[in-house]
Amino acid sequence: MxxxxxxxxLAALAQEHRLAAxxxxxxxxxxxxxxxxxxxxxxxxxxxxxxxLAQLAxxxxxxxxxxxxxxxxxxxxxxxxxxxxxxxxxxxxxxxCSVALSGSDSCKEPMIR
Amino acid sequence: MxxxxxxxxLAALAQEHRLAAxxxxxxxxxxxxxxxxxxxxxxxxxxxxxxxLAQLAxxxxxxxxxxxxxxxxxxxxxxxxxxxxxxxxxxxxxxxCSVALSGSDSCKEPMIR
DNA sequence: CCCATATTTCTATATTTATCGAATTATTGG
DNA sequence: CCAATAATTCGATAAATATAGAAATATGGG
Numbered sequence: 001m002x003x004x005x006x007x008x009x010l011a012a013l014a015q016e017h018r019l020a021a022x023x024x025x026x027x028x029x030x031x032x033x034x035x036x037x038x039x040x041x042x043x044x045x046x047x048x049x050x051x052x053l054a055q056l057a058x059x060x061x062x063x064x065x066x067x068x069x070x071x072x073x074x075x076x077x078x079x080x081x082x083x084x085x086x087x088x089x090x091x092x093x094x095x096x097c098s099v100a101l102s103g104s105d106s107c108k109e110p111m112i113r
Numbered sequence: 114m115x116x117x118x119x120x121x122x123l124a125a126l127a128q129e130h131r132l133a134a135x136x137x138x139x140x141x142x143x144x145x146x147x148x149x150x151x152x153x154x155x156x157x158x159x160x161x162x163x164x165x166l167a168q169l170a171x172x173x174x175x176x177x178x179x180x181x182x183x184x185x186x187x188x189x190x191x192x193x194x195x196x197x198x199x200x201x202x203x204x205x206x207x208x209x210c211s212v213a214l215s216g217s218d219s220c221k222e223p224m225i226r
Numbered sequence: 227c228c229c230a231t232a233t234t235t236c237t238a239t240a241t242t243t244a245t246c247g248a249a250t251t252a253t254t255g256g
Numbered sequence: 257c258c259a260a261t262a263a264t265t266c267g268a269t270a271a272a273t274a275t276a277g278a279a280a281t282a283t284g285g286g
Binding site: 035036039046047049051054066068070071 | 260261262263264265266
């Protein structure tokens with residue numbers, strides 16, 4: 001994953017309504033949630049929701065499919081996975097962050113020099 | 114971790130120069146890097162670097178200490194760890210993203226309904 | 227004490243992002 | 257085909273973020 005792709009994904013999640021939408025989509029699983037339902041649940045106008053969903057889609061974090069009149073959004077787990085991988089490799093010292101760096105002494109870089 | 118804290122951390126990383134700085138700091142380990150060296154390596158004016166470092170610090174992702182005339186920044190691994198934990202719990206279906214969700218069938222939510 | 231160094235704060239400006247009503251584009255039921 | 261529904265795109269602001277020079281604030285050497 002290129003840094004600019006990671007930045008797009010991070011920026012996509014770094015907004016109240018988009019993070020809320022993505023969390024709902026993650027919980028919803030592959031079934032997904034229609035755009036209008038997301039707008040209602042989050043409490044933003046449809047046009048605002050559409051703007052935010054476009055950013056999540058541009059970052060590759062969600063996919064969309066049409067089902068009758070609705071457009072149903074789903075979280076793209078692979079994309080989120082890739083972002084986690086990028087962060088683990090580049091921002092956590094190259095090891096699994098939650099295991100290796102929390103008070104552990106297995107860090108590649110010594111904590112005190 | 115509260116959602117707004119996660120958003121601050123995500124936003125702090127979602128910028129070219131800040132992500133570059135944070136990656137350098139992660140690689141540097143506890144030794145850290147002075148503000149001026151970061152500015153030089155990244156190629157931004159000192160005042161711009163200071164602006165970005167303030168955002169990273171406000172998000173809790175870096176710590177700073179004075180050493181003579183320099184102010185040395187270091188990555189805060191615990192904060193990054195907390196962010197990874199938040200993302201894993203809230204944006205990856207509640208399991209370790211890189212293990213459970215990449216084509217695995219161990220997801221809590223069924224992939225197809 | 228003075229000067230050079232390192233950094234931050236201030237100030238102004240440019241750029242990007244967010245908001246939301248109105249208009250537009252699909253889709254379906256009747 | 258027409259009316260109703262679901263979304264998106266458009267357009268106009270508003271708000272937040274980024275940039276960078278200039279001024280101000282510490283620190284330490286001589």
